[in-house]
Amino acid sequence: MSDFDLLPEDRRRLFIGGTWRESSSGARLDVIDPADGGVLTDVADGTLEDAGAALDAAVAAQADWAATPPRDRGEILRRAFEALVERGDDFARLMSLEMGKPVAEARGEVTYGAEFFRWFSEEAVRIHGRWMDAPAGTSRLLTMRKPVGPCLFITPWNFPLAMGTRKIGPAVAAGCTMVVKPASQTPLTMLALADVLAEAGLPDGVLNVVTTSRSGAFSETLQADPRLRKVSFTGSTGIGKVLVRQSADQLQRVSMELGGNAPFIVFADADIDAAVDGAMLAKMRNMGEACTSANRFLVEESVAEEFGSKMAIRMGALTVGRGQDDGVDVGPLIDEKAVASVSALVGDAVDRGARALVGGEEPGGEGFFYPPTVLVDVPADADVVTNEIFGPVAPITTFTSEDEAIAHANNTEYGLAAYAYTRDLARTIRLGERLEYGMLGINTGLVSNPAAPFGGMKASGFGREGGFEGIEEYLETTYLAIPAP
Ligand code: NAP
Numbered sequence: 001m002s003d004f005d006l007l008p009e010d011r012r013r014l015f016i017g018g019t020w021r022e023s024s025s026g027a028r029l030d031v032i033d034p035a036d037g038g039v040l041t042d043v044a045d046g047t048l049e050d051a052g053a054a055l056d057a058a059v060a061a062q063a064d065w066a067a068t069p070p071r072d073r074g075e076i077l078r079r080a081f082e083a084l085v086e087r088g089d090d091f092a093r094l095m096s097l098e099m100g101k102p103v104a105e106a107r108g109e110v111t112y113g114a115e116f117f118r119w120f121s122e123e124a125v126r127i128h129g130r131w132m133d134a135p136a137g138t139s140r141l142l143t144m145r146k147p148v149g150p151c152l153f154i155t156p157w158n159f160p161l162a163m164g165t166r167k168i169g170p171a172v173a174a175g176c177t178m179v180v181k182p183a184s185q186t187p188l189t190m191l192a193l194a195d196v197l198a199e200a201g202l203p204d205g206v207l208n209v210v211t212t213s214r215s216g217a218f219s220e221t222l223q224a225d226p227r228l229r230k231v232s233f234t235g236s237t238g239i240g241k242v243l244v245r246q247s248a249d250q251l252q253r254v255s256m257e258l259g260g261n262a263p264f265i266v267f268a269d270a271d272i273d274a275a276v277d278g279a280m281l282a283k284m285r286n287m288g289e290a291c292t293s294a295n296r297f298l299v300e301e302s303v304a305e306e307f308g309s310k311m312a313i314r315m316g317a318l319t320v321g322r323g324q325d326d327g328v329d330v331g332p333l334i335d336e337k338a339v340a341s342v343s344a345l346v347g348d349a350v351d352r353g354a355r356a357l358v359g360g361e362e363p364g365g366e367g368f369f370y371p372p373t374v375l376v377d378v379p380a381d382a383d384v385v386t387n388e389i390f391g392p393v394a395p396i397t398t399f400t401s402e403d404e405a406i407a408h409a410n411n412t413e414y415g416l417a418a419y420a421y422t423r424d425l426a427r428t429i430r431l432g433e434r435l436e437y438g439m440l441g442i443n444t445g446l447v448s449n450p451a452a453p454f455g456g457m458k459a460s461g462f463g464r465e466g467g468f469e470g471i472e473e474y475l476e477t478t479y480l481a482i483p484a485p
Contacts, residue, residue, distance in 0.1 A: 006090040007192045012043045014050055014211065015194040017057035018204025024049045029184060029213050034100035034332040035322040035367045043187045046212035048221050051179070054208035058150040058177040059227045061205030066147045066175040068203075074124035077172055079200035081117035084110060084193075091192065095160050096323040098186045100331040100368070101286055103324055113162035115450040116466065120169035123471050127174065133484075142480040147175035148253055149229030151474070152222050154215070154243070155190070156235045157183035157334055158289045158390075163234045163257075164190050166454070166465040168197070168207065174474035176230070179208045181218060183235075185334060187211040219243060226250050232473065233257065234291075237414075237459045255463030255473045257291070257455060259388045260416030263409035264294035265431075267402070268302045270421035270443075276310045278445030279394070282419050284318070284372065285446070287330050288392040289338075291460075292417040292439070292447060296385045298405050301398045308376045308396050312357035315372035315394065322367070332368040333391055339368050342391035345384040346373060349395060354378040359393070380408060388414075402427060410436050416456035417447050438464075 013020040022044050029045035032038070046054075065073075084091065092106035099106075129143035151171055155163040164180060171178050182190035194209045212218050222228050223246040233243050234257040247254045264282055266275045282294035299307045323331035333339050343362050350356065359373030370391050378385060378395040385395055399405040409418055418437040422428060428442050438456040439447040448454060453464035463473050 077121035124173035256461030281445030
């Protein structure tokens with residue numbers, strides 16, 4: 001199967017009300033191959049009129065969809081899960097082309113992303129309220145759950161499939177309709193996903209996808225409309241704040257999955273080889289372009305040299321190249337701006353006395369590549385430590401006590417994921433209690449799991465995706481007060 005059989009020309013359009021249509025202006029939006037900077041293909045560039053049409057379609061479909069039996073909603077998700085698994089290789093290749101990640105890694109994202117459909121196909125039939133006697137005994141309390149209503153989903157380019165299925169899965173299960181706007185740099189995977197859901201039997205208008213280059217005006221227009229009841233966003237903290245402000249006038253419910261600055265803490269009592277394995281996973285998943293990516297390594301002084309030199313060997317052995325080529329571990333970054341930003345962070349650290357054990361130099365040539373890099377002797381206030389890197393750079397700083405490690409780890413506006421390697425159970429509990437993060441990986445470099453509540457605190461946002469908690473974001477509660485019989 002060639003790359004675009006999964007997404008032929010008549011699918012590189014807007015998906016509104018169950019039909020594939022061109023933008024009302026006829027405009028197209030180029031999709032760039034990050035491995036060489038060339039144009040891969042193009043998609044429809046939706047207008048504000050198209051945004052309105054998509055919301056009209058979602059609103060029109062809402063009542064019937066909410067009344068559709070939970071089992072039927074779940075079965076649609078189940079069929080979509082199976083179709084995704086079956087077409088996993090094609091999805092992986094498509095995603096690798098538009099985003100750059102190695103095909104094997106994209107295959108992992110298909111598995112992860114599809115699992116949200118399986119999980120929420122099972123949750124669709126477990127939505128329930130409660131019945132209780134009021135404490136005074138004079139009345140009974142009955143609660144019922146209802147879908148929140150038409151939603152707007154805005155997703156980033158780094159996980160083009162999974163950041164969509166984490167929202168679409170619970171919304172479909174809860175009985176909500178939706179308008180989805182994928183990142184303009186990676187629209188192809190979401191369009192292919194819409195096709196899968198339509199084939200799985202999702203009624204027209206439940207899911208609408210609009211690709212557009214005018215994301216600001218798009219969200220402003222839709223959020224000004226009182227018929228839109230919910231916004232779920234995954235992306236940068238700056239844009240998240242804009243969307244929360246825009247939600248105020250219509251008091252839309254919001255879920256915000258925003259940036260991170262994950263500390264990866266290695267205590268001297270840890271299994272250092274296991275910590276290096278976990279560090280590679282936490283750092284290099286998605287070339288470091290993940291909100292959960294280990295952003296700074298805090299290593300107890302007595303093991304810092306061993307940890308740093310082992311990391312440098314592993315990072316230096318990775319093969320950088322086009323994500324679709326065999327044997328490639330690290331693909332290009334998303335664009336030129338991303339390379340410049342990573343370069344500037346490394347430059348600042350080196351200017352302040354850090355040393356690169358491996359990497360640290362832009363390779364030049366075509367495509368948006370940056371080499372795996374390990375920095376040691378990094379000052380704790382260097383930009384590379386305080387900012388989200390979003391690239392394959394591992395800065396190492398040291399600590400001498402648990403209190404110092406925790407203070408460093410919490411010294412950030414973010415609070416998404418943190419990691420710690422230790423063999424001490426009591427310390428593990430203390431870390432859970434004292435670290436201000438939504439997720440904590442203990443002796444593992446991977447926290448993402450469709451059955452777990454994914455999300456953060458502080459500037460990393462609010463709300464949870466996945467787990468039993470994920471569907472709550474899409475449900476309202478009505479309570480009935482009934483006199484005691
Ligand atoms: P971004 O610039 O915030 O973009 C994310 C999405 O928002 C894209 O679809 C983008 O559209 C859209 N957008 C931009 N401005 C907008 C506006 N004014 N109104 C409505 N939509 C707007 O973030 P990114 O660079 O794509 O993604 C990287 C960030 O996402 C990082 O900070 C990362 O940590 C975070 N992230 C968080 C999670 C999590 O679960 N917490 C997961 C993954 C990524 P265009 O493409 O058209 O600009």
